């Protein structure tokens with residue numbers, strides 16, 4: 599694990615990296631081409647609303663190489679907040695070197711200092727075995743809950759790979775990494 603790895607809270611200046619990571623993750627794990635306008639606003643709106651959650655980023659040599667998002671969900675049973683971990687991404691060339699492990703250890707430290715936090719939760723795609731192994735290795739346990747959802751019909755945010763969008767084919771989708779800082 600690189601000693602120089604720094605985990606810190608994301609600021610508005612990190613938005614372009616967070617957008618690029620989300621787009622890369624959706625392409626890689628769900629073959630979805632996220633619409634830049636929607637994911638861009640989604641990232642920036644959370645950065646403006648710290649009461650709802652925050653992003654943590656992993657930085658190596660001044661370069662942002664990984665990130666995750668935390669949002670809060672009230673649990674009346676436990677009289678406290680679950681921290682939901684979402685949008686987890688580590689750049690491919692830095693994987694399997696303990697970057698996620700370090701980001702999660704950092705979150706656990708933050709949560710330990712915050713009496714309102716009762717624990718962590720996350721959901722993961724059924725066939726994303728690598729992420730499932732990562733979460734198991736971090737000490738999390740699979741729950742007996744399933745996730746259900748019902749999106750309003752007007753909510754649109756991605757093009758499935760292989761379908762047409764504005765005359766272009768989304769299977770050409772490729773995420774360009776933003777320049778650092």
Ligand SMILES: CC(C)(COP(=O)(O)OP(=O)(O)OC[C@H]1O[C@@H](n2cnc3c(N)ncnc32)[C@H](O)[C@@H]1OP(=O)(O)O)[C@@H](O)C(=O)NCCC(=O)NCCS
Nearest residue numbers: 686687688693694695696697698699722728729731732735
């Ligand atoms: C899942 C992901 C975040 C893991 O990040 P990472 O920094 O490579 O993970 P770490 O190096 O901290 O791994 C910690 C442990 O998780 C497990 N693990 C991680 N990657 C694994 C893999 N490819 N296969 C099996 N186990 C794996 C191992 O137990 C590992 O410990 P070890 O290397 O000492 O054996 C990264 O692969 C990624 O960004 N994937 C694409 C996006 C994604 O799937 N996000 C999750 C959406 S829910």
